Amino acid sequence: MVVRTVSVSRSRLAERLSNRFDRLRRAPGSLALVLLLPSLVLVFGVVLYPLVRTLLTSLHDVNSAMPGAYPFVGAHNYLELVKDAEFRSSLLRTAYFTFVTTAFELTFGILLGVLLNANFHGRAVVRAVVIIPWAVPTVVSGALWRWIFNGNYGALNAALTQTHLIGQYKQWLGTPWLALHMIMVEDVWKFTPFVALFVLAGLQTIPDELHEAGMVDGAGTVRRFFAITLPLLAPVILVTAVLRTIDGFRLFDIIYVMTRGGPASGTETAAFYTYVRAFSDQSFGLGSALAITLTAVILVVTVVYMRAIRVSEVD
Amino acid sequence: MVADVRTPSRRDFLRLSAAGAGLVALSACGSSPGSSGGAGGKANIRALFMKQASYSVENVASMTRRFHAKNPHIAVSTDFVAYEALHDKIVTAAPAGTYDVVLIDVIWPAEFASKHLIKDITDKLPASERSKIFTGALQSAEYQNKYYGIPWILDTEYLFYNKKMFSKAGIASAPRTWDDVVSAARALKAKNIVKYPFIWKAAQEEEIVCDYGAVLGAYGGTWMDGTTPTFDKGGAVKALEFMRMTLAEGLADPASLTSTGDDCRKAVSQGTSAMCLNWTYMYALANDPKQSNVAGDIAIAHTPAGPAGGPGINGSMALSVTATSKNPDAALAYIQYLTSQSVQDKYAQLSLPIWKSSYADSAHLDATPAVVDVAKTQLGDMLLRPQVPQYNAVSHALMAQLQNGLSGKKDPQSALTDAASAAKNIMSS
Numbered sequence: 164m165v166v167r168t169v170s171v172s173r174s175r176l177a178e179r180l181s182n183r184f185d186r187l188r189r190a191p192g193s194l195a196l197v198l199l200l201p202s203l204v205l206v207f208g209v210v211l212y213p214l215v216r217t218l219l220t221s222l223h224d225v226n227s228a229m230p231g232a233y234p235f236v237g238a239h240n241y242l243e244l245v246k247d248a249e250f251r252s253s254l255l256r257t258a259y260f261t262f263v264t265t266a267f268e269l270t271f272g273i274l275l276g277v278l279l280n281a282n283f284h285g286r287a288v289v290r291a292v293v294i295i296p297w298a299v300p301t302v303v304s305g306a307l308w309r310w311i312f313n314g315n316y317g318a319l320n321a322a323l324t325q326t327h328l329i330g331q332y333k334q335w336l337g338t339p340w341l342a343l344h345m346i347m348v349e350d351v352w353k354f355t356p357f358v359a360l361f362v363l364a365g366l367q368t369i370p371d372e373l374h375e376a377g378m379v380d381g382a383g384t385v386r387r388f389f390a391i392t393l394p395l396l397a398p399v400i401l402v403t404a405v406l407r408t409i410d411g412f413r414l415f416d417i418i419y420v421m422t423r424g425g426p427a428s429g430t431e432t433a434a435f436y437t438y439v440r441a442f443s444d445q446s447f448g449l450g451s452a453l454a455i456t457l458t459a460v461i462l463v464v465t466v467v468y469m470r471a472i473r474v475s476e477v478d
Numbered sequence: 479m480v481a482d483v484r485t486p487s488r489r490d491f492l493r494l495s496a497a498g499a500g501l502v503a504l505s506a507c508g509s510s511p512g513s514s515g516g517a518g519g520k521a522n523i524r525a526l527f528m529k530q531a532s533y534s535v536e537n538v539a540s541m542t543r544r545f546h547a548k549n550p551h552i553a554v555s556t557d558f559v560a561y562e563a564l565h566d567k568i569v570t571a572a573p574a575g576t577y578d579v580v581l582i583d584v585i586w587p588a589e590f591a592s593k594h595l596i597k598d599i600t601d602k603l604p605a606s607e608r609s610k611i612f613t614g615a616l617q618s619a620e621y622q623n624k625y626y627g628i629p630w631i632l633d634t635e636y637l638f639y640n641k642k643m644f645s646k647a648g649i650a651s652a653p654r655t656w657d658d659v660v661s662a663a664r665a666l667k668a669k670n671i672v673k674y675p676f677i678w679k680a681a682q683e684e685e686i687v688c689d690y691g692a693v694l695g696a697y698g699g700t701w702m703d704g705t706t707p708t709f710d711k712g713g714a715v716k717a718l719e720f721m722r723m724t725l726a727e728g729l730a731d732p733a734s735l736t737s738t739g740d741d742c743r744k745a746v747s748q749g750t751s752a753m754c755l756n757w758t759y760m761y762a763l764a765n766d767p768k769q770s771n772v773a774g775d776i777a778i779a780h781t782p783a784g785p786a787g788g789p790g791i792n793g794s795m796a797l798s799v800t801a802t803s804k805n806p807d808a809a810l811a812y813i814q815y816l817t818s819q820s821v822q823d824k825y826a827q828l829s830l831p832i833w834k835s836s837y838a839d840s841a842h843l844d845a846t847p848a849v850v851d852v853a854k855t856q857l858g859d860m861l862l863r864p865q866v867p868q869y870n871a872v873s874h875a876l877m878a879q880l881q882n883g884l885s886g887k888k889d890p891q892s893a894l895t896d897a898a899s900a901a902k903n904i905m906s907s
Contacts, residue, residue, distance in 0.1 A: 226593070227593035227594065227595070228569045228570065228572045228573055228593070228595065229572060229573055229593060229594055229595065229801070229802075230573055243907075313733075313736075314731075314732065314733040314736060315731070315733050315745060315750055316748070316750075334732045334733055334735065334736065336736045337732055337733065337735045337736055337885075338735075338885060339887075422682070422736075423562065423681070423682055423683060424682055425681055425682025425683075425735075425736075425877075425878070425881060426681075426682055426735050426736065426881045426885065427682070427878050427879075427881040427882045427885065427887060428682070428878040439874060440871075442566040442569055442570060443565065443566060443870045443871075443874065444868070444870050444871040444874070445569060445589065445593060445870075446871070
């Protein structure tokens with residue numbers, strides 16, 4: 164047996180360390196890598212690893228939550244989706260929900276943002292109050308609106324009958340089409356302030372001089388809004404549209420609280436259907452394929468939006 | 479062997495850091511609530527219950543305190559979720575072994591047993607013990623002649639009705655058949671005592687299948703023949719036609735389509751409906767002046783009968799030891815305590831015991847006599863929903879079509895044909 168001992172003096176150790184740091188400094192790529200390591204670990208652990216696992220699961224016939232060796236089925240789960248009429252209708256319903264609510268939220272959000280940007284007494288209070296719907300957790304606001312829309316003792320029926328706008332109580336969540344639109348009302352109520360805040364931030368970057376110049380040229384309020392405010396807000400509006408669209412396609416929590424996809428699956432969104440198949444039915448392979456497909460749809464929509472943003476920035 | 483003593487490199491430092499992080503992660507895993515305490519044979523177990531119907535949170539807390547007093551080496555922590563979240567919570571927590579004890583519904587043993595989420599404890603529930611328990615209760619833990627838990631909640635749907643409203647309408651006795659229910663509803667409506675005399679639990683949740691099942695049983699319908707759905711034939715179709723008729727005629731509240739069991743309890747408790755099917759727990763709450771405007775007026779009766787009888791839908795539930803429990807013996811001891819006759823007899827106001835002898839000598843039973851009287855005969859006549867591993871998917875397809883049939887979007891036959899077709903695909907995939 165040979166025992167080799169390497170003794171290193173303190174000065175030599177310091178010298179070696181110094182050399183290492185020098186090398187690191189001279190190679191900025193390495194230093195950047197070291198500094199990025201914590202965030203890379205986080206991104207890989209929280210985003211990429213689950214995504215890859217989901218992708219792999221979607222290629223296997225995983226029919227239990229318990230770990231095990233499940234048969235590889237290739238694209239079988241994806242082919243099942245193509246044949247699945249309920250998935251197709253949930254995806255179309257989600258797209259309809261997303262585009263309509265996003266359009267309303269952008270319209271109302273821009274108007275609200277412009278209003279909040281104006282000078283009036285109590286502006287600070289109004290700004291604080293307006294943010295409340297967005298600040299309330301979705302589960303809470305979902306439960307709140309479920310009570311408001313309740314067919315027997317909801318506030319909406321009471322308000323509308325007492326003002327003689329309707330003759331008798333209506334089941335707002337009782338038919339598929341109406342229930343879907345009532346949930347859209349809730350969504351617009353909740354997320355309009357979110358858009359308004361973004362718009363407000365965007366409005367504050369528009370120099371007053373532009374409006375003053377417009378006024379000198381004889382442009383009225385409406386003309387200045389369409390010729391100055393709206394074009395300069397375009398990037399903000401597009402970013403907000405991207406965020407709302409992504410959120411719309413992921414819609415789950417309001418549905419879970421308010422209708423659980425009913426009545427007659429008429430409010431079942433793609434994300435809720437994914438949840439049902441994966442967790443309620445324990446069809447994790449199929450559920451993962453649904454999740455990957457939904458992610459791909461969101462990715463395509465996002466790319467379209469991002470291209471629109473680039474075009475608007477170039478313009 | 480070469481022992482190389484040298485200065486640590488950056489790579490060594492990173493390796494050490496990673497190892498340290500791993501150790502921290504492992505130690506965090508080791509200190510999970512479900513882990514064994516180690517020294518002195520102490521055990522920590524975690525149990526999952528539902529927070530609605532049946533035993534209240536206070537009941538379970540009281541039972542758990544008493545268990546701990548008798549078994550100080552076993553510490554129990556309890557979690558409660560809504561029934562609607564219970565299944566998915568069990569499923570998502572299973573791989574991590576979060577829970578040692580879980581409450582399972584009568585429709586889940588096939589799924590959980592076949593997917594190895596819960597333990598087979600047949601040897602801990604010998605035939606001599608099983609013979610003392612109601613068959614309907616045993617079904618909540620049974621799959622293919624093996625037992626995956628011990629029954630805890632023995633329940634079925636009863637008819638709850640407002641006897642004061644009935645009296646005003648000149649109806650002297652409780653409805654015994656669905657025809658009686660319709661006659662009573664017409665009388666209540668004709669005399670403007672209540673606008674919608676009946677309310678179904680017909681939101682798109684499992685309870686719509688329960689209400690439909692009670693009527694299906696009364697009309698002689700069946701769920702399945704082996705793995706082939708049969709709920710698109712005969713009495714099963716008549717059952718949905720009957721339910722649709724009550725809505726179309728305005729005898730049942732249109733709010734039925736968005737109502738859960740708790741919504742129905744509230745509607746009857748507020749006096750906006752006169753009748754509903756519901757679980758045992760409703761009797762105490764609907765007659766509690768703190769929670770009901772009609773306290774003292776609500777009576778309980780058998781599930782109404784039809785041409786084929788009046789079976790109640792089996793809504794029993796069992797306590798199971800999870801397959802990933804680190805302390806299965808402690809978990810089983812806890813379950814055996816909660817399901818013991820003495821404990822069940824003591825907490826019988828909201829949920830009745832699984833033990834037959836509790837009803838023979840009801841002096842020890844802390845339950846309302848009116849409920850016990852009805853339960854004695856109803857508990858022996860219960861209808862089981864299909865015991866198949868794919869039950870949730872079948873139920874999901876069925877409940878959407880039941881709503882189509884009830885809302886008039888489809889005629890009952892078409893709705894059930896579509897549901898059976900979807901169920902057939904699910905069963906064959």
